[in-house]
Structure formats: C-alpha cells, structure tokens
Amino acid sequence: MKDSSLWEQIKGHDKTVNLLRGVIDKKRLTHAYLFCGPRGVGKAKTAATFAAAINCDQACGTCVSCRGIQNLTHPDFHYISPEGTQTILLSQVTDLIKKIHLTKQNNGYRVIIIDDAHKMLPVAANALLKVLEEPPERVVFILVASDMNNVLSTISSRCQRVNFSALKVEVVRDILINDLKISKDKADLAVMLSGGMVGEAMEIASSGLLKVRKTMVDAIVAEKPDTARSVELASLLVAAAKKRTAKIKKDQEIEVKEAMSFVEGSRGAATIKRNLETRHHRERARVEHRCYQQALVLVASIYRDLLVLKENADEKFIANVDLSFELKSAKIERAQLTSALANIDEAKQRIEQNVNPLLAFENLFFTLEAVV
Amino acid sequence: MLITLDQGSFLSALQAAQRASSTQSTLPILSGIKIQAEKDGDLEIYGTDLEISVKSKCPARVEKPGSTVLPGRLLVDIVKHMPPGAIEIKTEEKANNIEIKSEKSSFKIKGMQPEDFPAFPDVEAKQKITVDVRQLTDMLKGTAKAISKDETRPVLTGALLQEEDKSLLMVATDSYRLAVKTVPMRTKKTENTSLLIPQRAIEEIQKLLINESGKIDITSDENLMAIKTANIELISRLIEGQFPKYKQLVPKETTTSAEVNKDELIAAVKRVALMAQKNMSIKVSTDSSSINIVATTQGVGEASERVKAKITGEKMGEIAFNAQFLIDGLQAISEEKALFEFTGPVNPGLIKSIKKKDYLYLLMPIRIS
Numbered sequence: 001m002k003d004s005s006l007w008e009q010i011k012g013h014d015k016t017v018n019l020l021r022g023v024i025d026k027k028r029l030t031h032a033y034l035f036c037g038p039r040g041v042g043k044a045k046t047a048a049t050f051a052a053a054i055n056c057d058q059a060c061g062t063c064v065s066c067r068g069i070q071n072l073t074h075p076d077f078h079y080i081s082p083e084g085t086q087t088i089l090l091s092q093v094t095d096l097i098k099k100i101h102l103t104k105q106n107n108g109y110r111v112i113i114i115d116d117a118h119k120m121l122p123v124a125a126n127a128l129l130k131v132l133e134e135p136p137e138r139v140v141f142i143l144v145a146s147d148m149n150n151v152l153s154t155i156s157s158r159c160q161r162v163n164f165s166a167l168k169v170e171v172v173r174d175i176l177i178n179d180l181k182i183s184k185d186k187a188d189l190a191v192m193l194s195g196g197m198v199g200e201a202m203e204i205a206s207s208g209l210l211k212v213r214k215t216m217v218d219a220i221v222a223e224k225p226d227t228a229r230s231v232e233l234a235s236l237l238v239a240a241a242k243k244r245t246a247k248i249k250k251d252q253e254i255e256v257k258e259a260m261s262f263v264e265g266s267r268g269a270a271t272i273k274r275n276l277e278t279r280h281h282r283e284r285a286r287v288e289h290r291c292y293q294q295a296l297v298l299v300a301s302i303y304r305d306l307l308v309l310k311e312n313a314d315e316k317f318i319a320n321v322d323l324s325f326e327l328k329s330a331k332i333e334r335a336q337l338t339s340a341l342a343n344i345d346e347a348k349q350r351i352e353q354n355v356n357p358l359l360a361f362e363n364l365f366f367t368l369e370a371v372v
Numbered sequence: 373m374l375i376t377l378d379q380g381s382f383l384s385a386l387q388a389a390q391r392a393s394s395t396q397s398t399l400p401i402l403s404g405i406k407i408q409a410e411k412d413g414d415l416e417i418y419g420t421d422l423e424i425s426v427k428s429k430c431p432a433r434v435e436k437p438g439s440t441v442l443p444g445r446l447l448v449d450i451v452k453h454m455p456p457g458a459i460e461i462k463t464e465e466k467a468n469n470i471e472i473k474s475e476k477s478s479f480k481i482k483g484m485q486p487e488d489f490p491a492f493p494d495v496e497a498k499q500k501i502t503v504d505v506r507q508l509t510d511m512l513k514g515t516a517k518a519i520s521k522d523e524t525r526p527v528l529t530g531a532l533l534q535e536e537d538k539s540l541l542m543v544a545t546d547s548y549r550l551a552v553k554t555v556p557m558r559t560k561k562t563e564n565t566s567l568l569i570p571q572r573a574i575e576e577i578q579k580l581l582i583n584e585s586g587k588i589d590i591t592s593d594e595n596l597m598a599i600k601t602a603n604i605e606l607i608s609r610l611i612e613g614q615f616p617k618y619k620q621l622v623p624k625e626t627t628t629s630a631e632v633n634k635d636e637l638i639a640a641v642k643r644v645a646l647m648a649q650k651n652m653s654i655k656v657s658t659d660s661s662s663i664n665i666v667a668t669t670q671g672v673g674e675a676s677e678r679v680k681a682k683i684t685g686e687k688m689g690e691i692a693f694n695a696q697f698l699i700d701g702l703q704a705i706s707e708e709k710a711l712f713e714f715t716g717p718v719n720p721g722l723i724k725s726i727k728k729k730d731y732l733y734l735l736m737p738i739r740i741s
Contacts (some may be wrong), residue, residue: 097523099423102610103609103610104609106595261443
C-alpha cells in the first residue's frame with residue numbers, strides 16, 4: 001500500500017515528526033530551524049518533508065507543490081548543499097540571497113534548505129547571517145547539521161533547534177533490509193558498525209570495506225609485525241575508496257553528456273561544462289574523503305570490540321560479530337588498545353588535513369603494529 | 373501529440389520563450405522548453421528560469437493535443453535550420469520521443485516529462501498600468517544603464533516603475549548615478565502603483581517590445597508583474613524591499629548651468645576619454661562660452677577639448693566625472709540640446725532635458741586628489 005503522506009516514510013523519529021506536524025497544524029512556523037543530530041539518520045529527508053508540508057498541509061507527495069520540492073523545480077524552494085570539496089561556498093550563499101530578495105511566485109512560504117550547514121565556510125555563514133537575522137516575510141530556513149561544533153553560534157542562536165537522535169538498531173536494520181534491499185547478513189553487520197546512522201550503514205554495506213576487516217583483524221591479532229601486510233592493508237583501503245569514486249565518475253560523465261546535449265552550442269555551454277566538472281571533481285574528492293573516514297571507523301571498531309571483550313562485557317555488544325572468534329583469541333593489553341585508538345584518531349586528523357591517504361594509512365598500520 | 377505549424381512563426385515564438393529559459397542552472401528541465409497543444413487552439417510555448425517566465429503562442433493545426441518538454445537550445449537550432457514551410461511535430465505514445473519533420477528532413481529527439489516543468493505563474497491583475505510602447509521603451513533605455521550590478525544592495529539591482537499623480541516614472545541608481553525618466557499619463561490614478569523590476573526583466577522587456585507599437589498593459593500583484601503583447605506574455609518576480617528615497621538627493625538649485633548640443637558633447641567626451649586610461653576620469657570646467665574637458669594619464673599623455681555652450685551662473689572650476697557614466701546620461705536625452713548643471717566640485721552634476729523636462733540624470737563627481 002502506498003502511504004498517503006510523505007511523513008509516513010520517515011522512520012524512527014516519531015517525536016520529532018509529531019513536533020513538526022504540530023507546528024504546521026497550529027500554524028506556528030518560525031523563520032529558521034536547525035535540524036541537528038548524527039549523520040545519516042534522516043535529517044535531510046525530514047527537512048524535505050517539512051518543506052513540502054509547509055506549502056501543502058498533508059505533505060501529500062503528489063500535488064504540484066510537493067513534486068516541485070522533490071525535483072527542485074518549485075519556484076519558491078531553494079536547496080543548497082556543499083559544492084566545495086568539504087564546504088558550502090560563499091558564492092552559493094550570495095546566489096541564494098539574491099534569490100531571496102526577489103518576490104515569491106506563489107502565495108505560500110518560501111522554504112530554503114541548507115544541507116550540511118556545518119560545512120558552511122565562515123564567510124558564507126556570515127553572509128547568511130544578515131538574512132537570517134532580518135528575514136523577509138514568509139521565509140522559512142531549514143538548516144541541517146550533523147556537527148554542531150562547526151555551526152557558528154551566531155547562526156545557531158537564530159534558529160529553533162530540532163534534535164534528532166541516532167536510530168534504534170532495529171529501525172536501521174528494517175530500513176536496510178526492506179527499503180534498500182540489502183542482504184540480511186550484510187545489513188546486520190553494517191547496522192552494528194554504523195552506530196544507528198542509516199546513511200553510514202548504507203555506505204558501509206556497499207563499500208567493499210567489509211571484506212577488508214578480516215585481514216585487519218588478522219593483522220591485529222598476529223603476534224609478529226608484518227610490514228608487507230601493513231602496506232597491503234593500506235593499499236586495499238585506498239583502492240576501495242578509488243573504486244567508489246570511479247563508479248561515481250561514470251555517473252557524472254553521463255550527467256555531463258546529458259547536460260551538454262541540452263545546451264550544446266549555446267553561449268554559456270563551455271562555462272556550464274566547466275562548472276559542472278568542477279562540481280563533480282569536488283564531489284568525488286568529498287566521497288573519497290568520506291570513504292577514508294569510514295575505513296578508520298572500521299579499524300577503530302575492531303579495537304573497540306577488543307576493549308569490550310577485555311572488560312568481559314556481553315558478546316552482543318561486539319560490532320564485528322562475524323569475527324568474534326578471531327577477536328577472542330587476541331592477546332593485547334588494555335593500555336595498548338587505548339593507545340591504538342588514540343593513534344587512529346591521529347590518522348583521522350591527518351587525513352582531514354589532506355595528508356596523502358596511502359601514506360597516512362601505512363603510517364597508521366606501522367604504528368599500530370609497533371604498539372602491540 | 374500531433375500538430376502542424378509554420379516554420380517562421382514557430383521559430384519566433386520559440387526564440388521568445390527560450391530567452392527566459394535558464395543557461396546557468398544545474399537543473400536540466402529549466403533549460404528546456406515546454407510546448408503544449410490544446411484542441412482547437414494555438415500551440416503554447418513556455419520557458420522559465422524561475423525568475424522570469426515567458427509564454428508565447430503560435431498558430432497551429434492540432435490534430436492530437438498533448439504536451440512535452442524539449443531541450444531549448446537544440447529545438448531552436450533545429451527549427452532555425454529547417455526550410456520555410458510546414459513543420460509537423462509528433463510524439464510517440466509511450467516513450468517521450470518527439471519527431472519533428474519538415475518536407476524533407478526529420479529529427480527525433482528525447483523529451484522530458486511535462487509534469488516536471490514548473491507551472492506558469494498566475495498574476496492577479498490587482499494593479500494595471502497602461503502605457504504607450506514607445507514611451508515605455510524610452511523609459512527602459514534611459515534608466516537601464518544606471519541599474520546597479522552590486523548584489524550586496526539588492527534593492528538597487530532593478531528599476532523602479534512608479535505612478536505619481538499624472539505621470540509615470542522610471543528610476544534606477546547604482547549609487548554613482550541616478551536616472552529618472554518621466555512620461556505624462558492622461559488619467560489620474562487613485563492608487564499609486566510602484567514596482568521594483570529586476571534588471572533581468574528590464575532587459576527582456578526591452579527585447580520583447582522591439583517590434584511592438586500602440587498601448588501595452590503592465591499588470592501586477594504583490595509578488596509578480598506581467599506584460600503581455602498579442603502573442604507573448606512575460607512574467608517576472610519583483611525585488612523585495614524599499615527603493616531609496618531618491619528625491620532628496622536631487623539638488624533643487626545649482627550654481628552653474630550649461631546649455632549644450634548633446635551630440636557634440638558626447639563626441640568630445642569620447643575623444644578626450646581616450647586619454648583617461650586609468651579610471652575613465654575626465655575633468656570638466658566652464659568659462660564664459662564653453663565647456664572644457666581634459667583628461668590626463670601620467671606617463672601616457674593628455675587630451676583636451678572645448679565644446680561651445682550657453683553658460684549661466686558662476687564660472688565652474690574643475691570637477692571630475694567618469695566619462696562612460698557621463699556619456700550614458702547624455703545618450704538618454706532625446707532632444708538636440710541638453711542642460712548640464714553643477715554646484716562646485718564635490719556636489720553631483722545634473723543632466724536634464726530642456727524642452728520636455730522628462731529626463732534627469734544625477735552624476736556623482738570623482739574626488740580630485
């Protein structure tokens with residue numbers, strides 16, 4: 001049966017959904033909301049649904065307004081997300097502000113979603129500040145952020161905060177298996193590793209990183225250091241990331257082709273192509289980056305599991321359930337485990353600072369071996 | 373859909389709609405053009421970038437009604453290169469494939485879902501301004517260049533169209549200059565409509581009016597404005613906010629006034645400006661019977677020219693202006709002679725039309741160090 005409202009498709013956030021639906025029913029909209037919570041739990045999806053509901057009480061998903069919001073052609077709806085490698089650019093915000101200063105086309109509300117708002121460059125955030133402070137009438141901003149530390153306090157203080165929590169394990173599992181058709185075994189693992197974040201779980205399940213874990217555990221459990229294996233591990237992780245970007249690149253090439261078939265020969269064609277390619281390049285860099293972060297999360301998950309076992313906690317708290325046998329055979333001291341986790345954090349920072357990922361991983365695995 | 377129509381009229385209707393469609397957007401559908409054929413009606417053609425929207429009509433024989441969205445640029449190119457005569461457009465029932473045929477050639481292109489195309493906006497005609505096309509064109513021409521390109525002050529990025537007693541005004545400023553064009557209106561209005569029209573729409577309206585004559589209506593509600601000729605309707609959003617109170621900027625009295633032949637002055641400024649290589653700054657002064665223009669660029673050279681003028685009031689020392697801005701103002705004068713007025717070197721200069729008193733151009737001086 002098809003659901004009658006887009007709200008029905010949001011899973012695991014009943015309280016938040018009720019709050020937002022109440023706001024619509026009682027017509028008590030404020031001008032800015034800040035949706036915050038962990039990455040990949042459905043904030044952006046909720047934001048899009050809320051946006052639809054602002055102009056269509058039922059968020060029916062089928063009327064002109066709802067469809068316009070879904071495919072971004074609604075005249076009074078604007079959506080921006082990072083177009084820089086990791087950032088929302090100033091030009092994106094100024095472009096948005098320019099649009100906000102024109103009158104609306106319909107008599108409803110103008111809705112603006114800023115996805116990954118924590119990735120706004122400070123200059124961009126400051127540019128936004130002024131409209132956020134004195135917004136034109138009937139404008140609703142929805143900022144979506146998963147890292148509150150990086151949202152300027154001047155921005156967050158001007159928004160009503162709506163908190164999202166991590167999803168329950170069962171909910172994530174249900175979404176992965178039923179909505180995304182991922183096999184049960186894979187789903188179970190991905191759920192445990194993702195910590196209740198659907199987006200993360202989805203990516204982990206399809207990343208090919210899961211296969212690398214066995215080698216990793218072997219390396220960690222092994223009593224003798226093996227430089228060759230460390231080098232291999234590092235290259236495996238990098239290869240997994242490259243494979244993912246290669247796949248994206250193919251889709252992007254198709255997009256460029258389609259876009260060009262539309263504008264070929266027109267005045268701005270070359271500019272459009274260039275802009276599109278720059279955006280694609282950044283997108284690839286972004287995905288690659290995320291892939292490395294996920295790999296590190298996986299590495300950390302193994303050490304975390306070992307710690308759990310060390311503390312004689314219940315086995316059900318282990319993330320890498322399929323490898324519990326190997327994990328149990330490990331003979332590593334607690335102090336070693338915690339220092340290993342610290343090393344992983346350090347590698348995470350290095351990669352954020354754009355250190356060559358292959359070198360960063362090799363370095364990490366060497367130090368990890370040395371620790372044990 | 374199955375329709376037959378004439379190449380020439382189809383092309384001009386398409387070009388009108390295509391101007392509104394977007395070349396910058398990353399949304400492919402916005403670079404498309406929607407065509408819609410109703411039973412017993414004209415073919416309707418739509419283009420939009422969500423800021424402005426254009427609907428144009430073209431007579432057609434509709435055998436089977438229907439609608440589709442086609443790549444804008446490509447469609448225009450195809451129709452442009454077809455020989456004059458009849459064109460047939462046919463869509464296949466299932467796939468959104470469109471066939472465009474003339475007598476000899478045949479094209480098959482892929483279309484997009486018409487349901488995904490943004491709906492054409494509705495303008496409730498709450499206010500209506502009726503104006504002569506030629507007068508409107510003059511207003512647009514006289515003020516368009518003064519529109520600001522600086523997006524940090526959005527209210528200046530358009531022109532203000534305003535009814536006032538028995539006249540209609542158009543005003544634009546970029547804070548370096550201000551242009552006001554006035555046309556008389558026969559009827560006195562009770563409500564004074566005031567529209568802040570974005571620069572993009574100003575440009576498009578100018579193009580729209582090129583081949584028009586007679587009277588034209590501009591209708592508007594709180595959000596949108598619409599202008600409609602026999603075959604083309606253009607709808608634009610407006611700029612939100614309050615246009616600055618410009619009247620208090622215009623000096624009531626000036627100390628020096630020069631009546632000068634407009635074309636002579638333009639030609640002289642253009643010549644002298646060749647030597648103003650740094651910031652287009654030229655110096656203007658008056659003596660008893662002429663305006664003197666001087667431009668100097670250090671290390672390059674200098675130029676000067678005298679232009680005969682009828683001077684009244686005090687003798688004017690040196691005042692510097694941006695040459696291009698000065699030319700822009702002078703060119704908007706439709707009469708042979710223009711009035712060029714000053715009050716000292718740090719106050720704005722004024723350019724006015726003499727006979728009709730329908731144009732005013734205020735120009736800020738450049739500080740001479």
